Amino acid sequence: MTRYIIIGAGAVGASLAAEFERSGIAYALVGRGQQAAHIAAHGLTYRRPKETRNVRLNIHDTASPPSLAPGDILLLTVKSQDVEAATEFWAWQPVEGGGLAADLPLVTFQNGLAAEDIALRRFAHVYAASILIPARFTVTGEVVVGSEPQLGVVTVGRYPHGLDDTARTIAADLTAANYLVEARADIRRWKSAKLEHNVTNVVELFAGDREVRTKAADALVTEARRVLQAAGHDPAARSERSVDISGWRIVEGSGIERGQQSTWQSFTRGASSEVDYLNGEIVRLGRLHGVETPLNAAFQRAAAELARDGRKPGTRDIHEVARF
Numbered sequence: 034m035t036r037y038i039i040i041g042a043g044a045v046g047a048s049l050a051a052e053f054e055r056s057g058i059a060y061a062l063v064g065r066g067q068q069a070a071h072i073a074a075h076g077l078t079y080r081r082p083k084e085t086r087n088v089r090l091n092i093h094d095t096a097s098p099p100s101l102a103p104g105d106i107l108l109l110t111v112k113s114q115d116v117e118a119a120t121e122f123w124a125w126q127p128v129e130g131g132g133l134a135a136d137l138p139l140v141t142f143q144n145g146l147a148a149e150d151i152a153l154r155r156f157a158h159v160y161a162a163s164i165l166i167p168a169r170f171t172v173t174g175e176v177v178v179g180s181e182p183q184l185g186v187v188t189v190g191r192y193p194h195g196l197d198d199t200a201r202t203i204a205a206d207l208t209a210a211n212y213l214v215e216a217r218a219d220i221r222r223w224k225s226a227k228l229e230h231n232v233t234n235v236v237e238l239f240a241g242d243r244e245v246r247t248k249a250a251d252a253l254v255t256e257a258r259r260v261l262q263a264a265g266h267d268p269a270a271r272s273e274r275s276v277d278i279s280g281w282r283i284v285e286g287s288g289i290e291r292g293q294q295s296t297w298q299s300f301t302r303g304a305s306s307e308v309d310y311l312n313g314e315i316v317r318l319g320r321l322h323g324v325e326t327p328l329n330a331a332f333q334r335a336a337a338e339l340a341r342d343g344r345k346p347g348t349r350d351i352h353e354v355a356r357f
């Protein structure tokens with residue numbers, strides 16, 4: 034039986050572990066700091082729309098990781114800025130019976146486009162996953178997932194392209210764990226489509242009325258689309274989905290509020306920022322392909338200043354970043 038090693042015990046990783054635990058799928062969750070210590074000592078407080086449960090998880094601290102076995106699959110659920118360090122650490126871990134983790138499959142769940150290429154430096158079998166999930170980690174020991182009936186929507190495939198039995202196994206196990214899943218041969222198209230949305234995460238860091246924030250978000254998306262097109266990306270359209278997600282919804286009162294996506298959560302926790310891999314990816318591609326990206330660059334810089342100064346979301350006005 035496949036065992037999943039989930040690296041990163043935050044919003045995406047801890048909820049995945051809780052669902053594997055419930056579904057009887059073998060896993061080990063590896064976290065760090067207070068979050069790992071809290072879950073090990075007290076369990077995870079897991080908030081879902083219909084109930085809040087305390088879930089005991091098979092959790093390890095990264096300082097004393099579980100030993101690896103042939104057949105294990107690594108699921109990387111850290112933020113993009115932590116992928117370099119995490120893949121460097123994990124790739125060279127020994128596998129029982131001989132070999133290194135670099136030969137095991139690794140699945141990247143990050144937003145943005147950078148994680149897979151970082152992973153490919155060390156891992157021979159990289160699978161990319163794009164996940165839509167209203168998950169929140171802002172309180173140590175607690176994760177909220179506010180959707181039903183399934184947790185989230187996952188698209189997974191071999192990177193850079195293709196489908197194989199491993200991708201199908203991952204898709205089947207995630208389906209068994211109550212995610213809406215499709216395995217696709219063209220995963221890069223799904224990652225770039227997701228990035229078109231995630232360039233708007235940064236807007237949630239700044240104060241402003243809804244109309245201004247909507248205008249800012251729309252303008253960031255328009256700029257991102259132009260760049261992605263110039264860079265040869267072909268983002269997938271929603272109509273291309275082969276799984277029906279029409280019944281999947283975010284429940285009001287579930288603890289998930291509008292305007293509090295993963296980037297907002299990092300700033301709220303005082304954790305490091307992923308913006309250089311979201312808006313920063315658009316800026317990078319723009320520089321490579323000769324397309325101006327003034328708005329994504331302005332938001333990237335403003336977010337970096339907030340992070341540098343340890344400021345919380347909403348402490349700077351959006352008009353200080355750009356006028357709309």
Ligand SMILES: NC(=O)C1=CN([C@@H]2O[C@H](COP(=O)(O)OP(=O)(O)OC[C@H]3O[C@@H](n4cnc5c(N)ncnc54)[C@H](OP(=O)(O)O)[C@@H]3O)[C@@H](O)[C@H]2O)C=CC1
Pocket residue numbers: 040041042043044045046063064065066068095110111112113115118119142143144164165166167168169170294295298299304305307
């Ligand atoms: N939250 C959401 O709703 C969604 C998130 N995503 C994407 O999924 C990815 C994961 O995001 P999310 O779950 O929100 O991130 P979180 O910040 O909630 O969780 C990541 C966790 O990984 C820990 N970590 C970092 N490096 C290591 C390491 N080397 N070993 C062990 N643990 C480590 C972090 O610790 P520390 O706190 O110390 O940094 C943190 O606890 C991101 O790319 C995000 O953009 C996609 C869809 C939705």
Ligand SMILES: CC(C)(CO)C(=O)C(=O)O
Pocket residue numbers: 144164165166167168230231234293294295296
């Ligand atoms: C899926 C979504 C949009 C969830 O809110 C996300 O990607 C994020 O929080 O960064």
